[in-house]
Amino acid sequence: MHEGLLLLLISVLRCADGSFLRQEHTGPSMAFSKSTASASLPVHLEVVIPVQGVSLIPDPNPPVIYEGAGFNLSCKARKGTHLNYSWYHNMQEVTSPSPRHHFVGNMLTVDRADERHAGSYSCMAKNVIRNMTRVSSSMLVTVVVKKYLSDPRLSFTVYHDGSGYYANISCRLAYGSPPVTFQLLLNGKRVDVQQVNLLEAWFSQPVTIGLDMGSVQCIAENDIQQLLSNSVNLEVAPVTGTAHVQVEYLHRLDCVQAAALLQCVITTGTFPFFLWIFNSSTIPLDSSSPTFIQRDQFLVLTHINPENLGYYSCRVRDSFSSNSSWVESEDVLVEMSDLPTCFNTSTATTYELADLEATPVEVIAVVFCCFLFVMIVGGACCLLRSINLERVPTDTNHRVHSHEHINPENHHTKPETINHPHVEEMETLFMETEV
Ligand SMILES: *[C@@H]1O[C@H](CO)[C@@H](O)[C@H](O)[C@H]1NC(C)=O
Ligand SMILES: *[C@@H]1O[C@H](CO)[C@@H](O)[C@H](O)[C@H]1NC(C)=O
Ligand SMILES: *[C@@H]1O[C@H](CO)[C@@H](O)[C@H](O)[C@H]1NC(C)=O
Ligand SMILES: *[C@@H]1O[C@H](CO)[C@@H](O)[C@H](O)[C@H]1NC(C)=O
Ligand SMILES: *[C@@H]1O[C@H](CO)[C@@H](O)[C@H](O)[C@H]1NC(C)=O
Ligand SMILES: *[C@@H]1O[C@H](CO)[C@@H](O)[C@H](O)[C@H]1NC(C)=O
Ligand SMILES: CC(=O)N[C@H]1CO[C@H](CO)[C@@H](O)[C@@H]1O
Numbered sequence: 001m002h003e004g005l006l007l008l009l010i011s012v013l014r015c016a017d018g019s020f021l022r023q024e025h026t027g028p029s030m031a032f033s034k035s036t037a038s039a040s041l042p043v044h045l046e047v048v049i050p051v052q053g054v055s056l057i058p059d060p061n062p063p064v065i066y067e068g069a070g071f072n073l074s075c076k077a078r079k080g081t082h083l084n085y086s087w088y089h090n091m092q093e094v095t096s097p098s099p100r101h102h103f104v105g106n107m108l109t110v111d112r113a114d115e116r117h118a119g120s121y122s123c124m125a126k127n128v129i130r131n132m133t134r135v136s137s138s139m140l141v142t143v144v145v146k147k148y149l150s151d152p153r154l155s156f157t158v159y160h161d162g163s164g165y166y167a168n169i170s171c172r173l174a175y176g177s178p179p180v181t182f183q184l185l186l187n188g189k190r191v192d193v194q195q196v197n198l199l200e201a202w203f204s205q206p207v208t209i210g211l212d213m214g215s216v217q218c219i220a221e222n223d224i225q226q227l228l229s230n231s232v233n234l235e236v237a238p239v240t241g242t243a244h245v246q247v248e249y250l251h252r253l254d255c256v257q258a259a260a261l262l263q264c265v266i267t268t269g270t271f272p273f274f275l276w277i278f279n280s281s282t283i284p285l286d287s288s289s290p291t292f293i294q295r296d297q298f299l300v301l302t303h304i305n306p307e308n309l310g311y312y313s314c315r316v317r318d319s320f321s322s323n324s325s326w327v328e329s330e331d332v333l334v335e336m337s338d339l340p341t342c343f344n345t346s347t348a349t350t351y352e353l354a355d356l357e358a359t360p361v362e363v364i365a366v367v368f369c370c371f372l373f374v375m376i377v378g379g380a381c382c383l384l385r386s387i388n389l390e391r392v393p394t395d396t397n398h399r400v401h402s403h404e405h406i407n408p409e410n411h412h413t414k415p416e417t418i419n420h421p422h423v424e425e426m427e428t429l430f431m432e433t434e435v
Contacts, residue, residue: 050080054123165209184205236271315328
């Protein structure tokens with residue numbers, strides 16, 4: 001009878017401790033859940049305690065996990081009822097549904113974490129009565145998602161410190177999460193350990209030039225992994241013997257010489273340093289010239305033109321000692337030559353010898369025979385080709401690769417001809433004569 005009035009009164013009534021009274025539902029069996037009002041009234045009301053003291057509890061704790069593992073964050077309020085939760089990842093609200101997280105009740109769960117799940121998290125709990133909202137936010141919790149270590153790679157360089165030669169041995173990981181403990185093994189025995197906050201560690205070991213110091217390996221280790229690197233022989237052979245230049249001409253399909261690949265070949269030397277000489281002047285190492293690309297023992301003439309035709313040679317010494325003597329090659333003439341083996345259908349390449357005059361008669365005979373052979377096969381191929389214009393499947397061949405690499409504009413129609421293997425045979429013969 002007076003129910004309506006009572007409800008109105010009660011619903012605006014504030015408890016002494018600051019809680020609100022909220023009407024849960026009306027019906028025939030109403031009751032108060034809090035005894036501050038008359039217990040005999042048939043009204044069911046629920047206490048809404050304002051939210052207070054929200055904290056974020058990670059599981060595992062501390063929240064440091066490896067990729068692929070899961071984690072939980074629970075949002076816990078010291079006080080408060082009828083709470084609603086919002087989640088923040090790196091200060092951005094996580095919206096529902098989220099592609100990376102899922103949250104139910106006061107818990108946010110990630111089943112398989114990756115680096116995108118790392119970062120700072122916080123949660124906010126709120127409760128509302130009518131138009132009054134109470135909120136409480138947690139402190140930030142930083143989730144760390146660690147990467148597994150990749151297999152370490154060992155390599156070394158040599159330096160002189162004034163008293164002697166040392167190997168600067170690098171043990172390097174392509175990926176992984178630091179800190180990492182690196183161990184250096186020499187002939188299977190641990191000789192050095194370093195714990196670093198990087199993915200690479202350097203070790204110094206004395207070396208004697210020309211002497212095999214044994215094999216070195218390294219171990220990369222974290223709290224759950226222990227990985228062994230490749231094994232490398234700690235031997236520094238000085239640059240000795242002779243040097244010579246090999247030239248490979250790369251032709252376009254219409255037989256025009258497009259580029260040349262020069263290679264400086266040395267007898268021995270673990271850490272050679274190369275210089276190239278053109279018409280008796282050194283090609284600067286940092287050559288920004290568009291016609292030369294210099295990379296270790298290779299020199300590429302990207303466009304053959306009158307300015308870069310002439311004599312080329314290379315000089316080599318040990319990279320670790322500016323004192324070491326130079327080994328010098330003979331001059332090689334790079335010229336615009338009509339290629340006898342060139343057919344309009346073929347991508348033939350050939351090697352020029354450093355000094356053809358000095359070549360023994362037998363070699364010239366063999367070369368001539370090969371040339372003849374290639375001519376015949378080439379002719380046959382032309383014939384075959386005119387009969388059957390089908391494309392022969394491409395075989396991936398070193399020369400074709402470099403050709404494609406240097407002349408990207410020429411790839412459009414590259415017919416691989418059947419005489420290709422014979423051209424290779426000829427090259428092999430040439431190579432033999434050079435050693
Ligand atoms: C996350 O919480 C659920 C339910 O409480 C539990 O079963 C699971 O093991 C927790 N996962 C992690 C990674 O702690
Ligand atoms: C709390 O969340 C529930 C479920 O998402 C929703 O139905 C309800 O309206 C929310 N209450 C408030 C006060 O935001
Ligand atoms: C809550 O609502 C009442 C009436 O509906 C209004 O007078 C009051 O200003 C509102 N309070 C807030 C904080 O919006
Ligand atoms: C070894 O090489 C690395 C990389 O070049 C360099 O940072 C480091 O200082 C070198 N260590 C020694 C002892 O020379
Ligand atoms: C390099 O030397 C050759 C032979 O002496 C000569 O024909 C050519 O013009 C010279 N090239 C340059 C760019 O000086
Ligand atoms: C270079 O030669 C000088 C004199 O011969 C010698 O004192 C010096 O140690 C040498 N330096 C190296 C790096 O070998
Ligand atoms: C060597 C040779 O025969 N080259 C010819 C290739 O074809 C072009 C035109 O298609 C001729 O101009 C070349 O002489």
